[in-house]
Amino acid sequence: MKISDALRQKADYIWQRILNHPFVIELYQGTLPIEKFKFYVLQDYNYLVGLTRTLTIIASKSNFDLMRKVLKLAQEEANTELANYERLLEELGLTIEDAIKEEPSPTNYAYMNFMNLTAFLGTPYEGLATIMPCFWSYMEIARHHEKLLKSNENSLYVNWAEVYLSKEYIELVEDLKELLNKASEAEFHRLESVFKRASKYEYMFWDMTYRMERWPI
Amino acid sequence: MKISDALRQKADYIWQRILNHPFVIELYQGTLPIEKFKFYVLQDYNYLVGLTRTLTIIASKSNFDLMRKVLKLAQEEANTELANYERLLEELGLTIEDAIKEEPSPTNYAYMNFMNLTAFLGTPYEGLATIMPCFWSYMEIARHHEKLLKSNENSLYVNWAEVYLSKEYIELVEDLKELLNKASEAEFHRLESVFKRASKYEYMFWDMTYRMERWPI
Amino acid sequence: MKISDALRQKADYIWQRILNHPFVIELYQGTLPIEKFKFYVLQDYNYLVGLTRTLTIIASKSNFDLMRKVLKLAQEEANTELANYERLLEELGLTIEDAIKEEPSPTNYAYMNFMNLTAFLGTPYEGLATIMPCFWSYMEIARHHEKLLKSNENSLYVNWAEVYLSKEYIELVEDLKELLNKASEAEFHRLESVFKRASKYEYMFWDMTYRMERWPI
Amino acid sequence: MKISDALRQKADYIWQRILNHPFVIELYQGTLPIEKFKFYVLQDYNYLVGLTRTLTIIASKSNFDLMRKVLKLAQEEANTELANYERLLEELGLTIEDAIKEEPSPTNYAYMNFMNLTAFLGTPYEGLATIMPCFWSYMEIARHHEKLLKSNENSLYVNWAEVYLSKEYIELVEDLKELLNKASEAEFHRLESVFKRASKYEYMFWDMTYRMERWPI
Numbered sequence: 001m002k003i004s005d006a007l008r009q010k011a012d013y014i015w016q017r018i019l020n021h022p023f024v025i026e027l028y029q030g031t032l033p034i035e036k037f038k039f040y041v042l043q044d045y046n047y048l049v050g051l052t053r054t055l056t057i058i059a060s061k062s063n064f065d066l067m068r069k070v071l072k073l074a075q076e077e078a079n080t081e082l083a084n085y086e087r088l089l090e091e092l093g094l095t096i097e098d099a100i101k102e103e104p105s106p107t108n109y110a111y112m113n114f115m116n117l118t119a120f121l122g123t124p125y126e127g128l129a130t131i132m133p134c135f136w137s138y139m140e141i142a143r144h145h146e147k148l149l150k151s152n153e154n155s156l157y158v159n160w161a162e163v164y165l166s167k168e169y170i171e172l173v174e175d176l177k178e179l180l181n182k183a184s185e186a187e188f189h190r191l192e193s194v195f196k197r198a199s200k201y202e203y204m205f206w207d208m209t210y211r212m213e214r215w216p217i
Numbered sequence: 218m219k220i221s222d223a224l225r226q227k228a229d230y231i232w233q234r235i236l237n238h239p240f241v242i243e244l245y246q247g248t249l250p251i252e253k254f255k256f257y258v259l260q261d262y263n264y265l266v267g268l269t270r271t272l273t274i275i276a277s278k279s280n281f282d283l284m285r286k287v288l289k290l291a292q293e294e295a296n297t298e299l300a301n302y303e304r305l306l307e308e309l310g311l312t313i314e315d316a317i318k319e320e321p322s323p324t325n326y327a328y329m330n331f332m333n334l335t336a337f338l339g340t341p342y343e344g345l346a347t348i349m350p351c352f353w354s355y356m357e358i359a360r361h362h363e364k365l366l367k368s369n370e371n372s373l374y375v376n377w378a379e380v381y382l383s384k385e386y387i388e389l390v391e392d393l394k395e396l397l398n399k400a401s402e403a404e405f406h407r408l409e410s411v412f413k414r415a416s417k418y419e420y421m422f423w424d425m426t427y428r429m430e431r432w433p434i
Numbered sequence: 435m436k437i438s439d440a441l442r443q444k445a446d447y448i449w450q451r452i453l454n455h456p457f458v459i460e461l462y463q464g465t466l467p468i469e470k471f472k473f474y475v476l477q478d479y480n481y482l483v484g485l486t487r488t489l490t491i492i493a494s495k496s497n498f499d500l501m502r503k504v505l506k507l508a509q510e511e512a513n514t515e516l517a518n519y520e521r522l523l524e525e526l527g528l529t530i531e532d533a534i535k536e537e538p539s540p541t542n543y544a545y546m547n548f549m550n551l552t553a554f555l556g557t558p559y560e561g562l563a564t565i566m567p568c569f570w571s572y573m574e575i576a577r578h579h580e581k582l583l584k585s586n587e588n589s590l591y592v593n594w595a596e597v598y599l600s601k602e603y604i605e606l607v608e609d610l611k612e613l614l615n616k617a618s619e620a621e622f623h624r625l626e627s628v629f630k631r632a633s634k635y636e637y638m639f640w641d642m643t644y645r646m647e648r649w650p651i
Numbered sequence: 652m653k654i655s656d657a658l659r660q661k662a663d664y665i666w667q668r669i670l671n672h673p674f675v676i677e678l679y680q681g682t683l684p685i686e687k688f689k690f691y692v693l694q695d696y697n698y699l700v701g702l703t704r705t706l707t708i709i710a711s712k713s714n715f716d717l718m719r720k721v722l723k724l725a726q727e728e729a730n731t732e733l734a735n736y737e738r739l740l741e742e743l744g745l746t747i748e749d750a751i752k753e754e755p756s757p758t759n760y761a762y763m764n765f766m767n768l769t770a771f772l773g774t775p776y777e778g779l780a781t782i783m784p785c786f787w788s789y790m791e792i793a794r795h796h797e798k799l800l801k802s803n804e805n806s807l808y809v810n811w812a813e814v815y816l817s818k819e820y821i822e823l824v825e826d827l828k829e830l831l832n833k834a835s836e837a838e839f840h841r842l843e844s845v846f847k848r849a850s851k852y853e854y855m856f857w858d859m860t861y862r863m864e865r866w867p868i
Contacts, residue, residue: 014434053493053494053501056493057490057494059490060487060490060491060772061772064534067490068512071486071505071508071509078502078505079502106324106327109331110326110327110330113331114327117330117334121712123774184837186837200434203434216421269715269718273711273718273722274707274711276725277704277708284707285730288703288725291726292725338494403618403620448868544760544761551767551771554771555767637868638868649851650854651855
């Protein structure tokens with residue numbers, strides 16, 4: 001079995017919880033309160049900045065071939081992806097300044113620090129394993145709930161979700177899997193630990209955004 | 218005003234919450250349920266391992282004079298301090314293996330990752346500012362609640378607390394302040410942000426241990 | 435005075451030696467033996483890979499605004515610039531595989547390790563100061579020796595040199611200076627030390643390639 | 652075969668050159684000009700500072716068990732070993748300030764930057780492989796040339812050399828080997844590359860000190 005598939009299998013019990021989280025279901029049904037979606041978008045903008053940092057750390061420790069590929073991804077995140085966010089923010093009556101001013105919630109901050117520290121301390125593959133669950137689970141969520149979109153009357157949510165069903169997005173996820181599959185089998189135990197931790201944070205991210213989590217102090 | 222005093226002042230609203238947290242008060246009164254204290258000790262052991270890592274990262278980025286001082290601290294943490302923990306664990310009917318097996322709670326893990334990542338990304342002084350609130354607030358807590366110890370009938374808690382009133386511990390905190398006070402004034406804004414974040418985590422640590430926090434998945 | 439200009443001034447005695455190194459003069463005159471140029475191109479390819487790594491390390495420690503700009507540069511280096519090298523290698527009867535197989539000489543390896551380690555240990559601005567002398571001095575060399583190109587009968591050398599007189603290249607250098615000029619004045623002493631060290635390595639790079647330096651063992 | 656022995660074997664052609672370098676032979680014979688020895692001691696002091704930094708970087712990336720052992724080594728280097736140097740400097744009519752002021756030569760600086768960068772980019776075992784050749788070859792040199800010491804009339808050199816024949820030093824080297832031997836076999840190819848590079852730098856260090864190398868600019 002490919003490393004990526006084996007990791008996905010080990011984390012399945014977590015991914016089932018992700019697929020069925022109320023935030024996800026209400027978003028695909030179109031019933032999610034807009035305030036929760038706004039909160040999500042502001043938090044996720046900050047998460048993408050953190051994820052771009054993770055990519056630069058991974059690149060800095062990679063051989064030139066991997067560095068080039070990861071740099072391309074980082075460049076896309078820092079430009080295309082975040083530019084999409086600027087459009088989405090506008091549609092929500094928000095600005096990029098609102099997103100920059102938004103303080104990452106405790107769970108969001110913990111997730112980003114975990115990704116970045118793991119990338120600093122470990123191999124490039126451990127770094128890649130921290131960012132995989134986010135990219136990959138978005139695709140799987142979209143496929144799993146695709147039918148719900150047909151009766152979803154909130155065009156904002158539908159437009160948002162359809163990105164993750166696009167050919168481009170699927171290719172991106174497949175490219176990432178391919179990079180990760182070049183890891184050595186000797187690393188598997190460590191990659192599993194990292195991939196599961198990131199999957200748990202992915203679940204906790206949906207949950208904190210549903211609760212609109214703030215710092216207790 | 219010295220940098221350390223200015224930082225302490227900026228974070229005072231957080232420190233007041235720390236001094237008055239029920240875990241702290243019940244511990245100094247002797248009324249804290251032993252299960253909560255056991256949970257605290259197991260979590261704190263893991264925190265000290267994380268803090269020792271922070272010290273090694275700070276050392277790795279310091280000039281030789283500062284490196285030597287930070288190394289001495291790290292060596293003390295990794296040996297003396299953690300040896301004390303082994304004794305304490307034994308008195309609680311726990312072993313070092315229990316402590317190693319204990320999974321750091323979400324808040325504990327987030328706190329450690331914040332410290333280590335900040336130390337990697339920033340200057341040695343930013344690293345020192347992440348570890349100061351822990352060392353320093355333990356001394357301040359002990360002074361603030363010293364009187365409570367007189368009527369505290371739990372000798373385990375009293376012995377634990379008296380360490381933080383000892384001459385050696387006070388010297389350690391003063392040494393750390395002195396190191397931090399050598400930072401450049403130009404860094405103050407950044408140090409304030411780090412010191413406050415670490416103070417918030419210190420508050421959240423007491424709170425998570427009072428709640429005996431576990432991973433939601 | 436702007437930080438970049440002040441740094442340039444402090445390093446002037448080194449830059450005079452760069453401008454007048456026989457490798458540089460013979461290259462602009464067209465009299466440089468082709469074997470030395472081939473050696474240079476193979477070594478420089480490896481240097482550019484190392485410099486791209488430096489950019490990723492700088493990006494990983496920068497705020498998002500600087501990260502984005504540095505990522506754009508890194509992406510350009512990893513693609514456009516190195517693609518130019520592939521064309522140049524072909525014109526010299528060499529392949530990209532030859533370049534990858536070429537072992538960086540001791541001076542080249544020392545220069546790259548200095549850049550990358552400085553970027554890891556210091557601020558993003560210290561990182562930028564390690565890469566500035568290379569970019570900037572190539573522009574200054576081209577301007578200083580522009581007249582020599584008129585009587586240079588080696589079209590390969592002329593084509594190579596004219597890149598550094600192009601509007602695009604000048605803009606790139608000006609952009610880099612602007613990034614560096616946002617450093618805090620409090621950092622100047624440290625930036626000076628780094629900028630001079632990088633300038634010395636720049637001089638030593640021309641000298642090692644003129645000598646076609648190899649490992650003594 | 653143990654990893655350390657396999658690495659030693661792969662680097663044997665380099666170690667033969669180390670054992671027979673004129674600096675080493677003249678030192679053990681007692682005929683080395685004192686000026687060269689003074690130069691060596693000043694450079695080596697700076698090297699040990701760099702090596703202590705390498706140990707802190709290795710520690711920062713290790714699990715707690717390895718971190719503790721590496722920290723102990725770093726602490727010994729930063730204190731005992733460098734204290735020995737202070738005594739030696741005094742006997743040579745030099746001070747610790749002379750050593751601190753001494754600029755590391757190009758080869759020394761390149762060696763240290765290689766060690767520190769490798770430790771940042773790679774696994775803890777790659778870090779350990781950068782420092783092994785120094786510790787280990789000093790022991791092997793001492794054993795190989797032990798007989799020469801009997802007719803060596805320079806007591807300063809004899810005292811210096813006898814440290815590397817002591818029980819404590821041999822234990823230190825054996826401890827280091829044991830740490831390295833815990834690396835995974837999957838890492839061997841990478842460790843070999845690092846160990847050979849460090850061995851080459853070890854040879855080049857003796858050679859640069861024999862030439863009393865200075866920066867060309």
